[in-house]
Amino acid sequence: MIEEKIDFLININDEEWGQYAFSRDPLKGKVSEELRREIIKKANECGKIEAIKLKEKYKDSPIKKIIKKMNLEFIEEDSNGTESYIMFACYNSPNKITIFKRNKMLVEEFIKENKLNNKLEYIDVESMLLAHELFHHIEENNKDIYTKNEKVVLWKIGKYKYKSGLVCIGEIAAMAFAKELLSINYNPYVFDVLMLYPHDENKANELYKEIEGFKGGH
Numbered sequence: 001m002i003e004e005k006i007d008f009l010i011n012i013n014d015e016e017w018g019q020y021a022f023s024r025d026p027l028k029g030k031v032s033e034e035l036r037r038e039i040i041k042k043a044n045e046c047g048k049i050e051a052i053k054l055k056e057k058y059k060d061s062p063i064k065k066i067i068k069k070m071n072l073e074f075i076e077e078d079s080n081g082t083e084s085y086i087m088f089a090c091y092n093s094p095n096k097i098t099i100f101k102r103n104k105m106l107v108e109e110f111i112k113e114n115k116l117n118n119k120l121e122y123i124d125v126e127s128m129l130l131a132h133e134l135f136h137h138i139e140e141n142n143k144d145i146y147t148k149n150e151k152v153v154l155w156k157i158g159k160y161k162y163k164s165g166l167v168c169i170g171e172i173a174a175m176a177f178a179k180e181l182l183s184i185n186y187n188p189y190v191f192d193v194l195m196l197y198p199h200d201e202n203k204a205n206e207l208y209k210e211i212e213g214f215k216g217g218h
């Protein structure tokens with residue numbers, strides 16, 4: 001049943017979701033277990049700290065107001081333009097956040113139909129999506145932020161090292177940021193599965209099974 005699955009997902013902690021996020025990063029093989037744990041911890045802290053700073057600055061204003069005050073443009077589009085990849089929101093530098101309305105509405109309906117609102121602490125899906133993308137804007141404009149500075153060595157020749165950032169670091173932090181900003185008790189990574197359900201139940205169940213493997217430290 002879907003309720004049980006949501007119960008399970010909301011009880012996965014930030015560290016475990018971090019392991020899940022890492023597992024999907026193309027560069028995961030370049031990071032030792034130990035460094036991976038450290039990165040997950042720091043990325044979660046980074047997102048949380050940025051959210052606390054913002055809350056202090058804007059005194060608990062609704063996210064839409066914060067976005068306006070930060071001169072971010074917020075637009076809604078009906079479709080995501082591609083059939084192979086389901087998108088819910090995206091950030092484009094320097095200051096645009098796009099929400100794909102149809103996908104957002106489908107997940108809202110799914111939550112309503114399955115009476116998941118209470119379990120999900122009456123989250124506003126749009127605010128959650130906006131918060132996540134807002135973090136990408138913040139990290140884009142802060143050269144010193146942790147998520148943009150953690151690099152892994154891909155290869156080296158002599159003294160020369162080629163380094164790269166990891167996509168998952170910013171994603172982990174963006175989720176921690178949204179969690180703190182919206183004051184919810186579960187990690188919004190839950191929506192990775194939840195948002196798939198209205199589109200493809202089989203795929204959602206497959207992803208759920210994959211995520212089960214991260215509970216309890218793997």
Ligand SMILES: [Zn+2]
Pocket residue numbers: 132136170171174
């Ligand atoms: Zn993101």
